[in-house]
Amino acid sequence: MKIGLISSCAPFVDGGGRFIVEWLHQVLQENGYNSEIIYIPSFDDPNCMFEQMTAFRLLSFDNYFDRVITFRPPAHIVKHRHKIVWFIHHARSFYDLWGTMYCPVQPDKYWSSFRANLIAADTNALKEARRLYTNSRVVSERLKKYNRLDSKVLYPPVLHPERFLNKCYGDEIVSICRVEHHKRQHILVEAMAHVKSNVKLRICGVGSKSYVQDIKNTIIKYNLGNKVYFENRWISENEKIDFLSNALAHVYLPFYEDSYGYPTIEAAWSRKATITTDDSGGVSEFVINKINGLVVSNNPRDVAEAFDVMYFNKNLAMEFGNNSYERLSDMGISWKNVLSELLQ
Amino acid sequence: MKVLIVTNMVPFVHGGAEELCFHLVKNIREYGHEAEAIKIPFTYEPAERIIEEMVLCKNICLGNADKVIALKFPAYLIPCENKIFWLVHQYRQAYDLWDANQTNIQKDQRGEQIRSFIKNADNIAFKEAKRIFTVSKVISKRLKYYNNIESISLPSPINDPQNFNGKTQASYIFAGGRVNSGKRQFLLIQALKYAKGVNLIIAGPPDNQEEAEKIYKIVEEENVKDRVKIDLRFLSREEYADYVNRSSAVAYLPFDEDSAGYVTMEAFQAKKPVITTTDSGGVLEIVAHNKTGWVVEPNAEELGVAMCDAIMNPKKTLELGEKGRVILDLLGLNWENTIKRLLA
Numbered sequence: 280m281k282i283g284l285i286s287s288c289a290p291f292v293d294g295g296g297r298f299i300v301e302w303l304h305q306v307l308q309e310n311g312y313n314s315e316i317i318y319i320p321s322f323d324d325p326n327c328m329f330e331q332m333t334a335f336r337l338l339s340f341d342n343y344f345d346r347v348i349t350f351r352p353p354a355h356i357v358k359h360r361h362k363i364v365w366f367i368h369h370a371r372s373f374y375d376l377w378g379t380m381y382c383p384v385q386p387d388k389y390w391s392s393f394r395a396n397l398i399a400a401d402t403n404a405l406k407e408a409r410r411l412y413t414n415s416r417v418v419s420e421r422l423k424k425y426n427r428l429d430s431k432v433l434y435p436p437v438l439h440p441e442r443f444l445n446k447c448y449g450d451e452i453v454s455i456c457r458v459e460h461h462k463r464q465h466i467l468v469e470a471m472a473h474v475k476s477n478v479k480l481r482i483c484g485v486g487s488k489s490y491v492q493d494i495k496n497t498i499i500k501y502n503l504g505n506k507v508y509f510e511n512r513w514i515s516e517n518e519k520i521d522f523l524s525n526a527l528a529h530v531y532l533p534f535y536e537d538s539y540g541y542p543t544i545e546a547a548w549s550r551k552a553t554i555t556t557d558d559s560g561g562v563s564e565f566v567i568n569k570i571n572g573l574v575v576s577n578n579p580r581d582v583a584e585a586f587d588v589m590y591f592n593k594n595l596a597m598e599f600g601n602n603s604y605e606r607l608s609d610m611g612i613s614w615k616n617v618l619s620e621l622l623q
Numbered sequence: 624m625k626v627l628i629v630t631n632m633v634p635f636v637h638g639g640a641e642e643l644c645f646h647l648v649k650n651i652r653e654y655g656h657e658a659e660a661i662k663i664p665f666t667y668e669p670a671e672r673i674i675e676e677m678v679l680c681k682n683i684c685l686g687n688a689d690k691v692i693a694l695k696f697p698a699y700l701i702p703c704e705n706k707i708f709w710l711v712h713q714y715r716q717a718y719d720l721w722d723a724n725q726t727n728i729q730k731d732q733r734g735e736q737i738r739s740f741i742k743n744a745d746n747i748a749f750k751e752a753k754r755i756f757t758v759s760k761v762i763s764k765r766l767k768y769y770n771n772i773e774s775i776s777l778p779s780p781i782n783d784p785q786n787f788n789g790k791t792q793a794s795y796i797f798a799g800g801r802v803n804s805g806k807r808q809f810l811l812i813q814a815l816k817y818a819k820g821v822n823l824i825i826a827g828p829p830d831n832q833e834e835a836e837k838i839y840k841i842v843e844e845e846n847v848k849d850r851v852k853i854d855l856r857f858l859s860r861e862e863y864a865d866y867v868n869r870s871s872a873v874a875y876l877p878f879d880e881d882s883a884g885y886v887t888m889e890a891f892q893a894k895k896p897v898i899t900t901t902d903s904g905g906v907l908e909i910v911a912h913n914k915t916g917w918v919v920e921p922n923a924e925e926l927g928v929a930m931c932d933a934i935m936n937p938k939k940t941l942e943l944g945e946k947g948r949v950i951l952d953l954l955g956l957n958w959e960n961t962i963k964r965l966l967a
Contacts, residue, residue, distance in 0.1 A: 283634065290659045290686060291625055315634045320661055322686045330682040337679035339666040343634040 280622070282307060282314040283344035283359075287321035287335075287351045296351045296367060298541065299414070302438040303348070303621075306614045312622075315344075321353060325372065325384050325393070332356045332400060346409075348621055356404045363621055364408040365433060366418060368537055373397050374425050402426040412620065415538040415561045433620050434612045437541050442516070443548035444524040448596045451479045451508075452554070452586055453526040455519060455542040458486030458511065461534045464494050466556075466579055472501040473583035476590040480530075481522060483510040523549040527596050528589045532556040532577065539565040547571070547607050552599030554585045565610065571602035624656040624966065627685060629701050630694040630711070631665035636830060637857060638801040639885045640711050643758070644694060646782045647709075650958040656966070661685070663698045670728040670737055673697070673714065677744055692965060693752075696741075700748055708749070709777065709965060710757040710766065712881070717741040718769045723879075746770055756965065759882035761905040777964060780956035781888050786864035789893035789944070794937075795822040795852075796898065796930050797870035799863055800886045802829040802855055807876045807900075808838060810923055815847045817927020821934045823874075826854035826866055864889070871940055872896045872933040876921060879904040891915070891951040896943035898929045909954075915947040 286300045300316055307314040319338070321331050335356040340347055346361035355364045369375070372382045373394045384390045405411060405428055412433040413419045419430045456462050464482050471480050482494070491511055498507050514522070523529065529546030531553055538561040543553045547565075552572040555562040568574035573588065575581040589596045607613070630644050644660050651658035663680060667673055680700040685691065693699035695712040716726040717738045728734045749755060749766070755774040757763045763776045781787070798808050808825050815823060829835035835855050842851055858866075867873060873890035875897055882905040890897050891909070897916035899906045912918040917929035933940050 281635070290627055290661065290688065291657055313635065317634070317664055318661070319663065320683060320685055322684050324684065327684045331684055334679050334682040337675050337682070338664060339672065339675070340634075340664070342666060342668075343664070 280312060280345045281343065282312055283340050283347040284314055284316045285338075285340070285347050285349045285354045285357055286316070286318055287331075287354050288318040289322065290320055298438075299365070299367065299435045300350050302436075303617070305438060306618070310618065319354070321351075323370070323372065323383075325390075328353075328370065328397065329400075352401075353404075355408070356400070358407070362408050363410050363412070364405060365412045365414065365621070366405070366422065366430065367414045368418060369401070369421060369425070370397065375421060398425060402428065410620075416564050417537050417561050431620075433617060434610055435538075435541075436612050436614050436617060437544050437548070440545070440548040440607075442520055443545055444520060445550040445600070446524040448527050448551075448593045448600070449525045450477060450590065451481050451522070451526050452528050452530050452589070453481050453483070453522050453546075453551075454530050455483045455514070455522070455545075456531060456533070456540060458482065458484045458491050458494060460487075460490050461536075462486075463532050463534060463577070464490075465497060466532060466577060466582055467530060468494060468497045468501070468503065468507055469579035470582035470586060471503050471507050473580050474506075474586050474590075475583075476587045478527065478586045478590040479506055479508065480586075481508045481510065481526075483512075483514045483519070483522065485511060485513060519545065520549075523551060526551050527593070528552045528554055528572070528600070530554040530582075530586075531562055532559050532582070533562070534558065535560040537561050544607070544612060547600075547603035550597075550600040550604045552589070552596060552603055554582070554589070556582070565606060566603075567606075569599075571599050571606050573599075624689045625687070626651050626656055626658045626690045626692060626966070627688040627703075628658065628660040628692045628694065629685070629698040629703075630660065630662055631696070631698045632662040633665060636801075637828060640695070642782065642885060643711065643779045646779075646958070647692070650962055651966070654959070654962050654966075661698070661701075663701075665695075665697065667714070667716075668727060670716075670734070673737060674740060677740070690966060693748075696745070700744055705753065706748075706751065707753050707965065708755040708757070708774070710755065710762055710774065713745060713762075713766070713769075714741055715881075719765055719879075742770070746772075759905045760908055762881050777961060778882060778888075778954065778956055779885075780958050780961055781885065781892055783860055783864070784892050786860060787889050787893035788868060789895060790868050791871070791941075793869040794871050794934055795824050795869075796872055796874050796933060797866050797895075798823065798825045798827075798874045799858075799866060799889075800827050800875065800884070802827050802838060803834045804837070805878050807878065807921070809841045810876060810921065810926060811874050811930075812838070812841045812845055812847060812851060813923035814926035814930060815845060815850055817924050818930040818934075821927075821930045822850050822852075823930075824852045824854065824866060824870070826852075826856075826858060826863070828857040829855045864893075867893045867895060870895055871937065872898055872916070872930075872944070874898040874926075874930070875903070875906060876900045876926075877903055877906065878921075881905050883909045888951060888956075891944075891947035894941075894944035894948045896933065896940055896947055898926065898933065900926075909947075909950050913943070915943055915950055 347359045348363045411430040556577040566572040573585040648658045680697045691706045696714045749772045756777040760776045763774045875886045900921040910916045919925035
């Protein structure tokens with residue numbers, strides 16, 4: 280079977296939107312399928328959205344692929360006799376962010392009608408799909424709310440998860456993601472000023488200059504040089520495996536993220552719990568408070584207390600970590616499950 | 624500098640143009656810039672379809688790149704500023720192949736309309752370009768003849784010259800590269816009956832299953848199984864170089880090729896002479912009869928004689944190969960100069 284994996288890309292930007300495509304491609308190849316990735320560039324510019332959708336609609340794949348699987352919008356607009364959609368997010372400015380400060384246009388008459396046409400076009404294209412999957416409950420709920428479509432959640436696994444090991448429950452809480460304001464590393468650093476134990480924090484990742492500087496300044500301000508390690512770079516896969524295998528727990532508290540975040544899953548494969556907050560969105564689809572992690576409110580004192588709880592009760596860190604590992608199979612987060620859904 | 628390469632692709636087809644694109648990206652990165660390739664799928668059957676493909680490309684938004692290097696039709700129609708050409712392909716069936724009656728565009732009024740749509744779009748794109756390079760003299764001449772556009776011919780360098788060390792160990796004729804009817808590997812199999820005692824190896828990726836089966840069928844018909852080795856798959860660079868290095872001479876007979884071709888240049892790098900035909904186009908830019916190889920009529924008998932000469936007169940073969948290398952070195956092709964000129 281020849282399979283086309285169709286997505287959009289923003290040139291020069293890497294991110295989660297590409298991993299789901301490239302990892303699936305690799306797993307398909309390893310399982311003897313013939314697949315090819317097609318990326319068409321696309322931008323969040325409202326002024327050329329319909330032009331971009333036209334380009335996607337005109338693509339002709341019938342001669343090349345027996346089925347296509349689409350990912351990032353507007354790839355779902357493509358036409359094919361056997362289209363499967365694995366929907367990872369909407370054009371959010373015109374959906375849940377409409378009318379908020381995150382939407383670049385005013386909700387006036389022109390843009391309201393533009394929005395209605397966009398939603399109609401999306402809905403029609405999504406209806407063409409043989410099957411409609413999403414990467415999280417949040418995205419499925421939005422499809423229901425705005426497009427009135429039912430979908431099935433198909434959680435994206437990480438590549439070759441057996442690489443992730445568990446060596447011990449050490450002293451470090453590990454954070455691995457882009458360093459940006461909405462990922463809220465500043466709360467982590469401030470929390471470290473409040474901890475009572477000898478717990479350490481390791482922050483790994485790159486991000487915007489000003490926020491990175493804020494984080495560095497905060498570490499100096501609270502004199503946390505001995506307790507907070509800031510790896511301000513892309514760490515290697517081997518370093519990631521190493522940090523997680525020796526970690527006490529993993530922490531991830533983004534502001535209203537759509538999905539659980541790959542590092543949460545990588546931590547679970549290393550049998551490590553995740554600490555998160557009750558306003559982190561999709562993370563709590565995976566993390567259940569006091570079962571496989573801690574879900575606290577978004578202030579530094581509460582986060583500090585969660586860190587201390589893990590440090591003073593390493594058996595609890597281990598129990599939560601083991602539960603996280605079990606949760607992977609409970610939620611069907613595996614390539615076996617993904618292939619059986621997408622190829623049925 | 625952020626550099627985007629725009630080109631076209633056909634799913635599951637990988638040949639010289641794809642190698643050129645891959646190594647262009649790799650080398651631009653090695654000289655300290657960011658680079659990424661955008662590969663738009665292209666369907667050109669039926670001819671009416673080409674119009675849609677052009678509209679498709681006109682609707683793609685590339686976003687902000689400091690420089691765009693366009694390689695192929697119709698991807699070079701994607702609107703953007705700072706565009707330069709390193710032209711690999713126009714749609715030849717609207718130009719020289721139309722004149723040669725080898726075209727999928729019908730010879731009537733509608734066909735003329737399609738051709739003029741292509742030609743007009745081409746003319747505008749070339750006029751808007753900051754600079755125009757082509758990958759061969761043949762392409763530059765054609766561009767001048769059909770579109771009255773001046774350009775500079777800048778052939779692509781070999782990608783891994785160190786692999787082609789030319790250590791002779793075996794005695795056979797090698798035919799590498801993509802396998803299809805246009806590259807005419809079948810003629811070499813038919814030539815074996817005029818080349819007693821000569822062994823032939825054909826190795827490379829077939830464009831599709833039908834092309835592969837054609838080859839097997841001809842081997843069967845000619846009853847030359849004991850003298851031909853057929854290895855139809857995508858070879859690693861090391862495997863491919865090994866076939867070249869151990870051969871006596873390389874045979875390459877594409878019909879009216881645009882450029883000298885990697886196959887030819889890699890043979891010369893390894894000091895192997897090239898057997899080609901009088902209608903092979905750009906290959907004749909560097910292969911001359913009895914100087915750097917054999918240039919014969921495209922028929923089995925003449926090819927058989929040339930193959931015999933190559934195997935039976937090893938001293939001559941070695942000399943021709945040495946001269947091929949001298950010709951190649953005189954061209955002075957390397958990536959450093961190529962990138963400098965493209966990004967100047």
